[in-house]
Amino acid sequence: MHALRRLQLAFAESVFSPADARIASRVHENGLDPVRRVRVYHNNMFVGLTAALEAVYPIVHRLVGTDFFRFAAKEYIRDHPSRSGNLHCFGDHFGEFLARLPSAAGLPYLPDVARLDWAYHEVFHAAPGARLDIEGLQDVPLANWGKLCFNLHPASRLLESSYPVLRIWQVNREDYEDDPSVDLAEGGVRVLVLRTRLEIAMYPLSPGEYAWLGALAEGRDITRSFERAYAVEPDFDLKACLERHVIRGTLVDWHLANHDELAYQELLPSSTRAQCAEGKSPARRARLPFKGVEGRI
Amino acid sequence: MAVHTTTASRPGPIPVQAGIGLRAPHYRELLEWRPPIGWLEVHSENYFGRGGAPLYFLEQLRAHYPLSLHGVGLSLGSTDPLNMEHLNSLKTLISRFEPGLVSEHLSWSSVGGRYMNDLLPLPYTVEALSHVSQRVARVQDYLGRQILIENVSSYLQYEESRIPEWEFLAEVAERTDCGILLDVNNVFVSATNHGFDARSYLRAIPAEVIGEIHLAGFSVNRFDQGELLIDTHSRPVAAEVWALYREAIALYGPIATLIEWDTDVPPLSVLLNEARKADQILERHVDQFLEPYDARVA
Known part of the structure; x- marks a missing residue:
């Protein structure tokens, strides 16, 4: 040497x-x-x-x-x-x-607060997202809606905790001036951390909404994602949830799953780990040319 | 998100004036007020992300000011393989922002995959000279442009060093055609810490290879036995460093000069005042003015 x-x-x-x-x-x-x-x-x-x-x-x-x-x-x-x-x-x-x-x-909630801090940090530096092509989506025949796949915004992260970490995180911000009390008995929370343009927001999610977005993030189509949501939240409202996340900007891109893809989806790990340089999302763009019956959100 | 500014509307090379280090607390103020400062410099790594506020504000400011990219993490002198991921990020940043100057340090910061994220001194040996020169040449080839190499402050000297630092630095430039970023504060700090003559250091560096000068403030660490000056970039430029800077400019002629301030960042007006002092010294030697330093593109 x-x-x-x-x-x-x-x-x-x-x-x-x-x-x-x-x-x-x-x-x-x-x-x-x-x-x-x-x-x-x-x-x-x-x-x-x-x-x-x-x-x-x-x-x-x-x-x-x-x-x-x-x-x-x-x-x-x-x-x-x-x-x-x-x-x-x-x-x-x-x-x-x-x-x-x-x-x-x-x-005991400290590790999850740390994960929320890290999610905020990653989202701060992540790539900007494209605007969702809603016009194109409206051209997708209703028969194919079940095969729709959505990509989540590159500057988004999903996080689940058994503690009320969103409340803990918010009341401990430097600029927070309201009632700082936190009731740990409040229980767990599921959070979406999302940056649109330069604004970073944290949204609490219902169990079904969290499962649905998680499944979409793994590349599953809307049918399979709905099955996940329904399993944890029987009265999960897909239409309202889809609308909310289109408006919010959580969903930035879509394509229709093809059969090969459906087969491979089962091989995906149940959660995707974010990398430092860029969250590795299964962003496939195998868009199929569909025309015909109008579909609306 | 920001629309990329077209190349044509961007200010060009770094002018022979004072510039300031761009730090996040000053983004909005600089954009709103746009003070007549010659140029801006950023730490390259702070803009390695894929989006968000840092790139947004740099894009906005780039439309109004010449820009220099200053790297602190490439670990040029390391014996680990060159970090190509890091170098690729730098190359992407260069193509996006078209900086007038790109600089790195004559130091190392990692070995065995562990990063200490500090500017660690090299031993000044024939082996280290050959190693770091090859790395500088590879980086310039990869980036397709010249880089400047900056001397660092140091707090120890290795017994195996055989070459004075100033000869080592000048020789790297000679072998690789890189430019030198001469940090006058670092010359002063190291000269004081190791007891060499700062003026001999200045005289050993050929004026024509110096593309940029750095000025910053140091702190003093006192021990029972003695003291060490530490390059903290947390204070105004010291009077002794201003004196050495005046000598440097008298010796070399005017050179683009940066005021660096990285910790305990003061109000923008304090930085602008420091820059004004540097500009006054540069203007006094305007008769020696040659050409703005033009980074050679390979």
Whole structure:
């Protein structure tokens, strides 16, 4: 191995664990203990990455306070080192990490609040969505409506929690001035985080609505998505739900499923994990040329 | 979302004036007020997302100001493979915003896949010189344009270093045809921390390869034994750094100069005042004015 690589590996060890003196032994003293000099880089890294986490997780920060947040950040940086030169990618596992952190067990809703912070962060940087082609949709024959597939807005995320995390998140925002009380007995919540243009909103969803959007996001057609919604909410109103999400801008693109696609849909995992660079949505555009009977929303 | 501005209506190369680092708290104020500042610089990585407010505001501001892209995360000096995903994001950003200058640091920030997200010093050895020069050449080939390389502040020197930093920096430019972004604050910080002469550093860098100068504020860390200056970009430019900057401009002639301020970002007016000071120094040497630095496109 070359000398430069050996030096860089030793340097990194000392930055992560300041007790490791391998790099200090190769540094000029020049009036100041080499261990001190190396420690500047150790501090820089932990301060810089902690600030990055604070920026992405403002509500977690507010809930736990600065001291605990810094402690948790330090553990997290060691367990899940940054893997990118782009700091906006750092912190994607913080929610799971908090769920496993024994000292955070007293706040059982904290991991889900972290997931909501992360969803907000991802949506903030996600791609803009196209406008839904409603005119084209109206040309789809009614007989084919069951095969409609919709893509969700690239700047949208779905999240489910057993705790009222939407309320917790909202009352802990810096600009919130109303009644800050939260009743944990209120129970769980399903949330859509959606950015349209530059505005980011969080919408509570009914169980059926959440299941329906989740199924659409996985690429399932409207029939199969409805089956999912109906299974958890027998009086699920498909028409109202479709209207609401067209108006809201949650749905940005549509196509008709073909038979191959229907077969492959069953192979899809039940949830798609968002990536840092871009939420990987199964965005297929196999649009079939249909003309005929007018269909309306 | 924003309609892409046409190339023709965008301001061109970076002028030989002072510019300021563009930070999110100033987006709206700059757009509404549009102060007569020479140019703007952003951290490239802050615009690697696919949409949203950062790109929206940069698009708007780009229509009014020349722009420089300054990278902090490419990890040029690392012995890990070049991060092509990162480089691709940079290339996409360049084609979208058509910056007058693109710069990176003479440093490394990752090894073994772990990123420390800091500007870490290289040992100044023959091996490191050859390694970093090859990487700069590959990046320029890939981007199809020249980049500027910036000297960083450092808090330690390796015993195995054999080449003075200023010779190392000038040699990378000589070997790769890259330009130099000379950070006068970093020269001052490192000279103080390691006890070398900042003026010798300046004299060792050929004027014609310097495409840009950076000015920023440092902080002082005091220890029992002594102290270290830390490049924090959190304060006004220090009086000693202004003095060194005046010498640099007297030596090189006027060069596009950026005021950097990244933490505890002050009101816009404070940045504009710092920029005005730099402009006054540049104007005093206007008789030495040659041509604006023109980044060579491969």
